[in-house]
Amino acid sequence: MTDIKHHAYLFDATRCIDCRACMVACSVENNIEMDKTRIWVAGLGVTGEYPNLQRSTMVYHCMHCEHPDCMSACPVGAYTKAPDGPVSYNPDVCIGCRYCMNACPFGVPHFDYDKGIIDGAFIDKCTFCPQRIYNGQEPACVQTCPTDALEYGDRDELIKRAHERIAAHPDRYINHVYGEHENGGTSYLIISHVPFKDLGLPELPETPINEVSEKVMEMTIPFALSWGAVLTAVTVGVAAYEKKNGKGKAEQTK
Amino acid sequence: MTKTISRRDFLKLGAAGAGALALGSMLPPKVAEAARAAGTIDAEGNGFVHSMCEMCVWRCGLIAKVVNGRVVKLDGNPEHEHSRGNLCPRGQSGLMNTYDPDRVLTPLIRVGKRGEGLFRPASWDEALDLVARNMLAIKEKYGAEAMVFSSTHNLSQPLFENLLYAFGSPNYGTQRSLCFNAMIVSNLMTYGMEEPARIYDDKLKYIILTGRNLLEAISTSETHDLIMAIDRGAKVVYLDPRYTKTASKAAEWLPVKPGMDLAFHLALLHVIIRERLYNRWFVEQHTVGFDELKKEVMRYTPEWAAPLTGISAETITRIAREFAKAAPHALAHNGWRTSNFVNSFHTQRAISILNALVGNWNVTMTAAAEEGAGLGAPPQPPYPRVSALRLDGVPWKYPVVPFKLGVFQELRDNIVKGEPYQAHGWFISRQNPIMSLPDRAKTLEAFGKMDFIVTVDIIMNDTAWFSDVVLPEASYLERYDPLLPVGDKAFIRQPVIEPQGEAKSALWIYKQLGERLGLGDYFQYEDEEDYLRQQLAPLGADLEEVKKKGYAEMPESEHAGFTWNTPSGKIELYSDTLAKVGFPGVPTWEEPPQPKEGQFYLLTGKVAQSTQFGTQNNQLLHKYSDEPRLWMNAKTAASLGLATDDWVEVASEVGQIHIKLLATEAIRPDCVYLTPGYGHLSKGLKTAYGVGASDSVVHVTYTDPISGSQALSQTFVTVRKA
Numbered sequence: 011m012t013d014i015k016h017h018a019y020l021f022d023a024t025r026c027i028d029c030r031a032c033m034v035a036c037s038v039e040n041n042i043e044m045d046k047t048r049i050w051v052a053g054l055g056v057t058g059e060y061p062n063l064q065r066s067t068m069v070y071h072c073m074h075c076e077h078p079d080c081m082s083a084c085p086v087g088a089y090t091k092a093p094d095g096p097v098s099y100n101p102d103v104c105i106g107c108r109y110c111m112n113a114c115p116f117g118v119p120h121f122d123y124d125k126g127i128i129d130g131a132f133i134d135k136c137t138f139c140p141q142r143i144y145n146g147q148e149p150a151c152v153q154t155c156p157t158d159a160l161e162y163g164d165r166d167e168l169i170k171r172a173h174e175r176i177a178a179h180p181d182r183y184i185n186h187v188y189g190e191h192e193n194g195g196t197s198y199l200i201i202s203h204v205p206f207k208d209l210g211l212p213e214l215p216e217t218p219i220n221e222v223s224e225k226v227m228e229m230t231i232p233f234a235l236s237w238g239a240v241l242t243a244v245t246v247g248v249a250a251y252e253k254k255n256g257k258g259k260a261e262q263t264k
Numbered sequence: 265m266t267k268t269i270s271r272r273d274f275l276k277l278g279a280a281g282a283g284a285l286a287l288g289s290m291l292p293p294k295v296a297e298a299a300r301a302a303g304t305i306d307a308e309g310n311g312f313v314h315s316m317c318e319m320c321v322w323r324c325g326l327i328a329k330v331v332n333g334r335v336v337k338l339d340g341n342p343e344h345e346h347s348r349g350n351l352c353p354r355g356q357s358g359l360m361n362t363y364d365p366d367r368v369l370t371p372l373i374r375v376g377k378r379g380e381g382l383f384r385p386a387s388w389d390e391a392l393d394l395v396a397r398n399m400l401a402i403k404e405k406y407g408a409e410a411m412v413f414s415s416t417h418n419l420s421q422p423l424f425e426n427l428l429y430a431f432g433s434p435n436y437g438t439q440r441s442l443c444f445n446a447m448i449v450s451n452l453m454t455y456g457m458e459e460p461a462r463i464y465d466d467k468l469k470y471i472i473l474t475g476r477n478l479l480e481a482i483s484t485s486e487t488h489d490l491i492m493a494i495d496r497g498a499k500v501v502y503l504d505p506r507y508t509k510t511a512s513k514a515a516e517w518l519p520v521k522p523g524m525d526l527a528f529h530l531a532l533l534h535v536i537i538r539e540r541l542y543n544r545w546f547v548e549q550h551t552v553g554f555d556e557l558k559k560e561v562m563r564y565t566p567e568w569a570a571p572l573t574g575i576s577a578e579t580i581t582r583i584a585r586e587f588a589k590a591a592p593h594a595l596a597h598n599g600w601r602t603s604n605f606v607n608s609f610h611t612q613r614a615i616s617i618l619n620a621l622v623g624n625w626n627v628t629m630t631a632a633a634e635e636g637a638g639l640g641a642p643p644q645p646p647y648p649r650v651s652a653l654r655l656d657g658v659p660w661k662y663p664v665v666p667f668k669l670g671v672f673q674e675l676r677d678n679i680v681k682g683e684p685y686q687a688h689g690w691f692i693s694r695q696n697p698i699m700s701l702p703d704r705a706k707t708l709e710a711f712g713k714m715d716f717i718v719t720v721d722i723i724m725n726d727t728a729w730f731s732d733v734v735l736p737e738a739s740y741l742e743r744y745d746p747l748l749p750v751g752d753k754a755f756i757r758q759p760v761i762e763p764q765g766e767a768k769s770a771l772w773i774y775k776q777l778g779e780r781l782g783l784g785d786y787f788q789y790e791d792e793e794d795y796l797r798q799q800l801a802p803l804g805a806d807l808e809e810v811k812k813k814g815y816a817e818m819p820e821s822e823h824a825g826f827t828w829n830t831p832s833g834k835i836e837l838y839s840d841t842l843a844k845v846g847f848p849g850v851p852t853w854e855e856p857p858q859p860k861e862g863q864f865y866l867l868t869g870k871v872a873q874s875t876q877f878g879t880q881n882n883q884l885l886h887k888y889s890d891e892p893r894l895w896m897n898a899k900t901a902a903s904l905g906l907a908t909d910d911w912v913e914v915a916s917e918v919g920q921i922h923i924k925l926l927a928t929e930a931i932r933p934d935c936v937y938l939t940p941g942y943g944h945l946s947k948g949l950k951t952a953y954g955v956g957a958s959d960s961v962v963h964v965t966y967t968d969p970i971s972g973s974q975a976l977s978q979t980f981v982t983v984r985k986a
Contacts, residue, residue, distance in 0.1 A: 025491050027479040027509050029872035030888045034356035037884060038337050044887055056507060060897060060929040061519050065512035153339055156350045156484050157491040179497070 016197070017095035017143055018165035019152065020172055021069060023202035023209060024182060025159035028067045032151035032160060036071075039139060039150035046120070048072075048136045049151060052210030066202075068209035069151070069160060072097060072118045072136035073189060074197035077218035083113030088133075095165065095197045096138035106132040115193060115212050115219060138197075165197055172201050194218030296742075296759040298793070299330070302811035309333035314341060314814025316748060316757040318740035319354035319361070320875040321417050322346055322483040323748055325814065326355065328741060328760040335359045335741055335760050341814060345485060345750050352482040353873050357884035362739040362761070366723050366881055366950055369765025372734040378711065379730050381947055388766060388776070395691075395733055396780035398716040399431070402689040408432030409652035410686065412675065415693040416876075419745035419757065420770035422641075424693055425668075426786040427774050429647040434654045435687065437672040439876075441656075441972045442700055444600040445669055449971035450612035451598065453664065453839045454620065456829030461632040462595060464489035466496065468628060470590035472583070473502045474525050474615060476599035479510040481870035499590075501583055503528065505867060506895070506937055507930035516583075519932050522865045522977050523605040523856030524573040529596075529614035530853060531569035532584045533561045536621055541588035543623030550826055551620055553838020553850065560850045591622030595629065604976040606968045607854040614851040620835045625826070638818050639747055639754060640801040642788040653684050662972045663845040671972035673965050676701055679710040687713065693720040693770065694737070698727045698945065699877035702963030702974055703918045720773060723881060724948025736767045743769035744792035747799050753815040754803065756796070771795055847970050859934065859980035864896075866916065866979045867937040868959050877941045880952035892956030893926035895937035896983065901927035904983070911986040914938070914957070916979050918964050921957035922986050936983060 033049045042048060052070040056063055074097045081089035081097065088104040091097050099119075110119045110133060119133045139149035143162075147153065152162040161168065169190055176183040188206045189196035192214045202209055296305060296313065305311035309332045317324040317338075325344020329337040338358055340347035347355070371391030376382025386394075402410050413428035414437030415421060428436055440448065448458045464486075471493065478490050494500055494513055502514035503525050511517040520528060536542050537558050547554050566577035566584075573580075587594050596618045605611075619629055656675035658665045665671060676697070679687045690711070701707045711717060711730050719731040728734045737743070742763040747754040763769075775787035789795040797807050805816035830836045843849035859865055873889040874880055880889075894914060896906065906912060908927045913920055914936070921943065931937055942956025966975035 024513075025495065027482075027487070027491070027513070027872070029353050029480070029482060029509075031351060031353040031356050031872075033888050034353045034884050035351075037887070038356060038359065041336075044883060047887075056512075056928065056930045058929060060507075060899070060931070060933070061517070063507045063512070063517075063929055065507075065509070147339075150337070153349065154351050154356055156352050156482060156487050157479075158488070159491075 014143075014164045015094060016165040017138060018074070018163065018168050018197040018199060019149070020161045020163070020168040021198065021200045022159050022161075022175070023066065023068055023200065023204065025157045026067060026069060027157055027159070029156060031154045031156060032069055035150040035154040036136070039142070040137065042134075046122070046134055048134060054208045054210075057208075064204065066204040066208040068200070068202075068211070070116075070210060071151070072138075072198070073116050074136075074138060075193055075218070076195040076197070077193065077220050079113040079115060079193075079218070079220045080110035080119055082220035082224055083109040085109065096140060096143075097197075098137060098140070099133055099135060101132070104132050108132070113220075115214055165199070168199055172199055176201060191216040194221065296330075296333075296761050298759055298811065302808050304812055305330055305333075313758065313760045314756070314812075315741065315760055316344075316745075316755055317347070317351065317355045317358055318418070318757070319352075319358050319879065320483075322485075323419075323755075324351055324355055324484050325755055326351065326358075327814075328359075330760060333761060335362065340484070343753075343814065344755060347484050348488065350484050350488065352484050352487070353888060354482075354875055354879060354882075354885065355484070357879075357882050359741065360882045360884040361722065361879070362741045362764075364723055364881060364883070364951075366948055367739075367764065367767070368722065368724055368728070368734055368736040368948075369767055370736060371766065372736075374732045378717075378732070379708075379945075381724075381729055383734065388768070391733055391735060392773075392776050392780055395718050395735070396777060398718075398732075399689060399691070399781060402715065403431070406686070406688050407652060409434055409650070409655075410688040411435070412437065412655065412679065412687045412690045413692075414438065414672065414675075414690070414695055414697060416695045418694055418770075419748060420774070422746065423771060423774045423787070426644065427778055427781075427783070428691070429650075430778065430783040430786040431781060432648045432650055434650045434652055435656070435675065436654075436667070436670055437656065437675045437695075437697070438668065438670055439672070439695065439700060440669045441665075441671045441673060441967075442702075442974045442976070445665065445671070445973040446604070446608035446612045446968055446971040447598045447600060448669060449664055449666070450609055450616050452666070453842055454613060454616040454830075454836055456836075457631060459598070459632055460629040462486070462597065463628050463630060464493050464595075465593075465628075467593045468493050468496075468498050468595060470587055470594040471498055471500045472587060472594075472596040472615075472618075473500060473510065473514070474529070474597065474599050474611070475504050476597045477504065477508045477510045477869055478597075479513060480508055480872050481600075482872050499586070505865070505932040505935045506869065508869070509872075518573075518575050518579070521572065521574045521932070522867065522935060523607065523858075524569075526605075526607050526611040526614065526851075526856075527564070527569040527572040527853065528575060528580060529611060529618060530561055530564035530851060531566045531580045532587065532618055533557070533614060533621065533851070534564045535566060535581050535584035536588050536618070537561055539585070541585065542621040543591065546623035546625070547621060550625065551835040551837050552832045553836055556838035557617065557850045560848075560852060564853065587618070588622050592624045592627035594622060594624060595619070596624075604968075604973060605856040605978050606966055606975045607856050608973050608975065609968050609970040610848075610851040610854060612971075617837050617851065620837065625835070633749065633751075633820075638749060638802065639799045642795065642798050644786045644788060655679065655684070655687060656972075658972070662969070664842065664847070664970060665972040669972065671967060672697070673701055673974050674967060674972065676707055676710045677965065679713055680706060682713070689716040690714050691718050692727055692731070696721075696725045696727045696877045698730060699725075699941065699958060699960055702960055702965045702976070702979075704958060704960040705919055706965070707960070720770065722767070724946050725878065726944055726946040726949075729946035729948055735773055736765065737773065738763035738767040738769050742767060744771060744796060745769070746771075747796065747816070749818060752818060752820040754799075754805075754810075754818050755815045756810050758811055842970070857978060857980075863980040863982055865932075865935040865977060866914070866959070866962060866981045867931075867935050867977055868940040869937065871939050874939070874941050880941050880944065880955065881949040883951050886951050886955075890939075891924070892939045892942045893924045894983070895926050895928050895931045897931050897933040897935075898927040898929050900933045901925065906983075906985060912983050913986040914962055914981050914983050916962040916964055916981045919961040921961050923957040925983075936981065
């Protein structure tokens, strides 16, 4: 585990039994309050008609995107993308604007509506268990998983492993590693026997959403400055014109 | 980050959350002294301690993280074969059992009426003296047999058994007849052992699971084994009237009609014998009674089984052929309970025999190691001779049921009847018969017959709620228990933290009580550590080392090879033992009863977030559990005008419950399903009280005459809008 250059998870939906050991482990490890969770079960559950049934569930938590939209949207820099994978959140900086919630295509950041701004900690999400991964342990959810549905390792290696598993059982898996390219890539990778949308995952382009938005955002300052110049010129022009005609004064005295 | 605790939060938050942490931080941390002595916890109360889980009986190895004298996280021990570094949701939530705000932390003596829940705290001396005085009074007045003892499988059970057998009572209730008597008696009759070990090696190709919901009734390592076998391409055929999570991973789900799995298995035997698909060499060398078996199963054709089971003759024939072809890399899993009918013994026998016929022995199944073999034990005198009959009918009514299994529901029934004699006292440890026995009203009636009831538990479970004395046991993270050998290691359960309040280990409680009853010779150990040292003596292992490492090395017991502890020394396809007491020597068709028009089969079964009747008050498990609702097939529900979340009344001949409905496609139209373990009576369980409804209220008592198993699926109910 020492040679992990880029921390990542691999989730195999064919192995997940929805036992929720990961959810309990996360809650205990991170001392999550009883009315919150950082992991949830997504997906359609049981579908079909008796007796032709199928079950699709997925363990869902922060995808630790390579180009995090939460981070792009955050006006105060509360989010950080570590070069080795984890996307972290700093509650001390957060102002509770909830832009990240709107920005995240996976609906991950959760806002605590019960607490006011005074009580702090607005957003709650998976941290990637830095206290564990930087001390030679797997994240709590991965370590406990009784069926190895959750695995942890280097992103490149996990992508390789995912493709190998699909190649070994092409009949079993959909030939795609979700998160390899979606939204510019994520550090939570998923392979599945059912369509990814059945697991509750959005269909996303390979180009990260924020690549577009950031380009636009980059234009903000020049755009604002140029507009400022135009408006200033107009204001100055109008004022000069009014001064010349004495209209401004006349209106003021009315 | 400040945190104000509202009342609601305080109720919701457990010790793992802020509420109890705030409370706990007022007190100096109580560091487990033993762990500190062993060097696993430092002076500040931080460290990692190896121990063993007790959230179910699989007993995974764990490593507890302790910070400032409090357990803050449990991880699976990678060195323990049962956990391999993993823990299931129950194991992960184990620290909430220890820090449950509803823990009983001092001995309690009842002051109100039974069931009122009014107790006063007492000292251990007072409580133990009172228990001993009452037990001795009952013994003097009515004989030792008037004291009933009951306990569920646990590591300190040998000492519990010392208590009851030394006291001189034959009346011993265990959970086994409510769980797996049929499987165990079947294996004893076939293989001469309770439960052969299953082997999921790389070559395993075919697995038949008969109601064994291994992906929800989790045994961590075996659940892992099954998923990995599926991953490697093994085919799983799964029989269950419900589309469980196991069904969703199986290659083939067969929604068999309840109780008819016997017909399915008899037909498999038929095809395998008729088409000569069995391993002839193995059958000749290692089994007896093939001709008798052949004669019996010739009438069980797939065509005969098809209308009974709802599985086509082609499918049955194909599965028989596939299974035989995959053998010996094939496994028919006995399961614990299959569907529980009065014919379950025959179902289990058919499964045991199926494995034998195709020669799976020593490939996918083998002899299990003997529990406790190779370890030392304190010396003790022989037990006194007991001449009184057992109230549970073993062996006078159930001649092949082993004494240590018993027939718990029959014991309860005979307490109510007062036959063959009246019982007057009940000593219960780690068990909740009010919830676990079928027909709760009758169990309460049996309680009413008692002059004295004492319960040992860590929380105010329903049985404790109706007891006269409650003795608080230390939780599994707070105490020592006898060692558990697994493979070539004997694992330790040791205190990760000191017991809270006045809680004490079972080893201590039973010894104290034994001494007060004049039975001190059966408890020849100074304290828990001395008991462990005596266990370790033959291994030459040092206790301090074991505490550090978590286990002692021990010589692995040798596999039996191709010998079996049956009267013939071979695998008995025909059992003379059974025939001699008037039961069929080979598995035989017995048609199970079926529901009348308007009735449903009431099914129960496990979920991954609870164990039996004792974990519903765990706040972490409560948080991640599904709301317990009555499953009903969606189309059936629609035809009855019922929809999800409607309140319904579920009634059997012995009781009725009210519960919300879940209309789902995932169940046969003639069945309804209820998660057991909910509907607690004890108001001392603040998290669990008021949640769901109890299956034991509606379960009718039916007993398999051969194995003594409670036929848990044989209750038929009506369902109507409440």
